[in-house]
Amino acid sequence: MNVTKTLDATGLACPMPIVKTKKAMKDIEAGEVLEIHATDQGAKADLTAWAKSGGHELLQTEEDNGVFKFWIKKGE
Amino acid sequence: MTVKNMTVKEITNKVLNNEELFLFDVRTEDAYQDWKIEGENFSYLNVPYFDLLDGVEEIVGQLPRDKEIAVVCAKGGSSQMVAEMLVEEGFENVYSVEGGMKAWSEHLEPVKVNDLKDGGELYQFVRIGKGCLSYMVVSNGEAAIIDSTRMTDVYVDFAKELGVKITNVFDTHLHADHISGGRKIAEQTGATYWLPPEDAGEVTFDYQPLRDGDHVTVGNTNIDIHALYSPGHTKGSTSFVVDDQYLMTGDILFIDSIGRPDLAGKADDWVMDLRETLYTRYKELSDDLIVLPAHFMIMDELNEDGTVAEKLGTLFEKNHGLNIDDQEEFRKMVTENLPPQPNAYQEIRETNMGKISPDNEEQREMEIGPNRCAVR
Structure with a gap:
């Protein structure tokens, strides 16, 4: 996967992972991919719902040693 | 800017007093639909917080200016x-619920059910957010706990305040909707931990087997806890008769519903056990016994004083699940079209067996959501 930008949101509690994700999305173009790392348990459901409501595509998620990783493709 | 907080204790009081409150739930729509704070006179709005990051202007019209908003x-x-954003928009009666739904899920409200004969006392611990009920029987310096939650400090501190020693801890069955605190309390206090052996086949720790007809005395006075084998929700489910007055039904019989037989995976096998318990074994007991269940599902099941309790005779009249004459109809009701299973119920059962040991944060996540142990 071609990742344009990576965001480290580990250690941050809700709502910060999404606040930062939203901001980071502004720095990339439609069709580009943002990789996000978070440790907040709620991040998975929230990022999934947020991506959907914002018209972005959640390509993949992974859990690695307590760190949740997300790849989101920016929508049009 | 600082915002006023509202504690889950304060919200509990509003629920119990039927007060008004406007709840602005900013979780995802799925989470809100699945489980929310329920109150007779509460009104609601659900907009996920991530749709409000650019401002609240679009939704302020949907919020009351003259009511408390949590x-x-x-x-x-x-x-x-x-x-904070609402305060900036000029709202004055706005509070943030401290600890959110996690705190709501964990809050325990101790309510005194009644005095017992010979000077004892009976308390019900209402876990209002999740609908779990646990009990403390107190007499002459000793206490017994039934179906405790994992918030063990609450019981230990409560016993300390009353100046009593916890001597016996029981679980009516192996729970699937919440993590039991029974073993931990027993380890901490030196109390005996009782479990029905039919439910404990796979447990990894020592326990005292609880069998039909067992009598356990709390204190020096004669407050007998009498175990009554009442399978159906699980194979081992056991009820207690306390002080000849109270029937603790575990997850077999609730106020407005009955236990579901499928959470340990054997719905079809246990239907007739459940029927036998409800329609024969309980029928043989006195109608005057006051039923104290391990759960409630809806706020209507709470009495005005905050307890969840009703006479067995009244339940035989009014509880739909006790009034299905046709066996086949009963079988269908308790095995078909069941509500979704409780969140992470398999992992919760394994935790209660001692097979897995999730940390506190994981335990919290596992218990998110309502209990869903009943069929109506």
């Missing part, structure tokens, strides 16, 4: 952010 999220972080 903003709630999963853990209390996002609600604080949204509450």
Whole structure:
């Protein structure tokens, strides 16, 4: 996967992972991919719902040693 | 800017007193639909916090200016952010619910059910957010706990305040909707931990087997706890008769519903056990016994004083699940079209067996959501 930008949101509690994700999305173009790392348990459901409501595509998620990783493709 | 907080204790009081409150729930729509804070006179709005990051202008029209608004999220972080935005918009009666739904899920409200004969006391611990009920029987310096939650400090501190020693801890069955605190309390206090052996086949720790007809005395006075084998929700489910007055039914019989037989995986096998317990074994007991269940599902099941309790005779008249004459109809009701199973119920059962040991944070996540142990 071609990742344009990576965001480290580990250690941050809700709502910060999404606040930062939203901001980071502004720095990339439609069709580009943002990789996000978070440790907040709620991040998975929230990022999934947020991506959907914002018209972005959640390509993949992974859990690695307590760190949740997300790849989101920016929508049009 | 600082925002006023509202504690889950304060919200509990509003629920019990039927007060008004406007709940602005900023979790995802799925989370809100699945489980929320319920109150007779509460009104609601659900908009996820991530749709409000650019401002609240679009939704302020949907919020009352003349009522208390409690903003709630999963853990209390996002609600604080949204509450701050509302204060900036000129709202005055805005609060952020401290600790969010996690705190709501964990709050225990001790309510005194009654005095017992010979000077004892009976308390019901209402876990209002999740609908779990646990009990403390107190007499002459000793206490017994039934179906405790994992918030063990609450019981230990409560016993300390009353100046009593916890001597016996029981679980009516192996729970699937919440993590039992029974073993931990027993380890901490030196109390005996009782479990029905039919439910404990796979447990990894020592326990005292609880069998039909067992009598356990609390204190020096004669407050007998009498175990009554009553399978159906699980194979081992056991009820207790306390002080000849109270029937603790575990997850077999609730106020407005009955236990579901499928959470340990054997719905079809246990239907007739459940029927036998409800329609024969309980029928043989006195109608005057006061039923104290391990759960409630809806706020209507709470009495005015905050307890969840009703006479067995009244339940035989009014509880739909006790009034199905046709066996086949009964079988269908308790095995078909069941509500979704409780969140992470398999992992919760394994935790209660001692097979897995999730940390506190994981235990919290596992218990998110309502209990869903009943069929109506």
